[in-house]
Amino acid sequence: MTDPLYDRLLADIDRDAGPRGWLRTRSTRTRAVAMALTALAVSGGFGLVKAGPERLSAHSTLYWVGVLSMVATLGFAMAAMFRPLYLPQWSGGARRLLVAGIGMASLASIAMTSDGSLGALASSGRCLIVGAAIGAPIFGLALLLDRQPRRVGVFRALFSGLVGVLAVQLVCPAAGLVHLVVEHFGLALGSTALFVGVGVALERFAR
Amino acid sequence: MGTTDEQLMQAYVAGDANAHRALFERLAPVLLHVARRQLRDEAEAEDVVQRAFLAVHRARNDFRAGAKVRPWVFTITMNLVRDTFRRRKRQREAPLELDGRRDPSETPADPVERQQEASLVHRALDALPESQRRAIELHWLEDRPFSEIANLEGASVSAVKVRAHRGYKRMRTYIETEKAAGRT
Numbered sequence: 285m286t287d288p289l290y291d292r293l294l295a296d297i298d299r300d301a302g303p304r305g306w307l308r309t310r311s312t313r314t315r316a317v318a319m320a321l322t323a324l325a326v327s328g329g330f331g332l333v334k335a336g337p338e339r340l341s342a343h344s345t346l347y348w349v350g351v352l353s354m355v356a357t358l359g360f361a362m363a364a365m366f367r368p369l370y371l372p373q374w375s376g377g378a379r380r381l382l383v384a385g386i387g388m389a390s391l392a393s394i395a396m397t398s399d400g401s402l403g404a405l406a407s408s409g410r411c412l413i414v415g416a417a418i419g420a421p422i423f424g425l426a427l428l429l430d431r432q433p434r435r436v437g438v439f440r441a442l443f444s445g446l447v448g449v450l451a452v453q454l455v456c457p458a459a460g461l462v463h464l465v466v467e468h469f470g471l472a473l474g475s476t477a478l479f480v481g482v483g484v485a486l487e488r489f490a491r
Numbered sequence: 492m493g494t495t496d497e498q499l500m501q502a503y504v505a506g507d508a509n510a511h512r513a514l515f516e517r518l519a520p521v522l523l524h525v526a527r528r529q530l531r532d533e534a535e536a537e538d539v540v541q542r543a544f545l546a547v548h549r550a551r552n553d554f555r556a557g558a559k560v561r562p563w564v565f566t567i568t569m570n571l572v573r574d575t576f577r578r579r580k581r582q583r584e585a586p587l588e589l590d591g592r593r594d595p596s597e598t599p600a601d602p603v604e605r606q607q608e609a610s611l612v613h614r615a616l617d618a619l620p621e622s623q624r625r626a627i628e629l630h631w632l633e634d635r636p637f638s639e640i641a642n643l644e645g646a647s648v649s650a651v652k653v654r655a656h657r658g659y660k661r662m663r664t665y666i667e668t669e670k671a672a673g674r675t
Binding site: 290432 | 551
């Protein structure tokens with residue numbers, strides 16, 4: 285009874301054998317470090333190149349507390365994203381609570397980078413486009429590193445979206461609260477929804 | 492003294508294909524039994540076991556010396572069973588044969604009556620919240636100790652005991668109510 289099953293398993297393992305398979309079989313710690321370094325390099329590098337060290341160093345302490353708390357929030361999202369399958373799964377309620385917590389923490393982090401004024405909306409959609417464009421390759425890498433790529437992956441989507449937000453936070457000159465909440469937090473929500481949509485499509489395709 | 496699961500796993504991580512096959516032959520029947528019990532669908536149970544071993548293959552570099560293989564593989568399987576349930580988004584429907592490990596004192600002698608009793612017990616089990624049902628199935632039907640169930644569920648031993656206790660209580664009430672209403 286188990287022989288045909290074993291043959292099917294071997295076929296699965298053979299299909300898994302390329303570079304993607306090699307990436308997925310790296311230990312959880314290795315994959316997490318690779319993901320974290322890439323995310324920080326992309327968002328930090330983008331910030332450094334686009335805003336320049338002079339403008340970045342002119343920011344207030346509160347601004348940097350906001351940026352650091354966004355990095356910590358990213359850390360939580362990444363830990364949830366890489367939670368191995370051999371650990372007990374969280375219940376649906378716990379997962380929803382964690383998603384809500386990460387969302388609230390990112391909103392607070394974004395708000396902390398404000399200059400204290402409400403400001404104008406100053407929206408051209410640029411922050412949304414740039415943020416989503418930065419989140420997309422991160423999402424692609426997260427898919428490659430994911431041992432269960434064909435799943436909805438809310439935490440994967442959240443993480444990728446928030447990397448885009450972090451990059452935009454470092455570069456965007458608008459510091460009014462309205463712009464930050466509408467456009468930057470909107471970017472977090474929108475890109476998460478977009479990447480969740482891709483996850484749903486992949487999951488349906490796999491069925 | 493035969494080779495332990497852990498020795499086989501370490502050999503497999505080191506690249507020994509025979510150790511992989513031996514580990515599969517040793518664990519797959521146990522996992523299939525568990526998956527069949529939970530899912531009540533042969534094809535889905537086989538699919539879960541296949542995916543579980545693929546997950547083991549992908550996660551083999553996470554396996555640490557000194558860790559136990561069975562709880563590790565069993566947790567993967569249970570998580571995939573839950574994924575399958577989530578995907579189905581519906582309650583199980585298929586009837587289930589009674590397991591031979593039940594308390595014989597509770598089993599009626601008449602086969603028809605026994606079948607009715609089995610059906611009633613399974614309806615009672617199905618009516619439980621998922622966490623209570625899992626605790627009872629693992630403890631009662633799979634004969635697993637509470638310490639192991641706690642490990643699998645990621646909960647404390649006392650929490651798992653409370654779930655099982657509450658589940659048994661609810662099942663008893665359900666069965667009494669159904670019997671009183673003549674719905675056996």
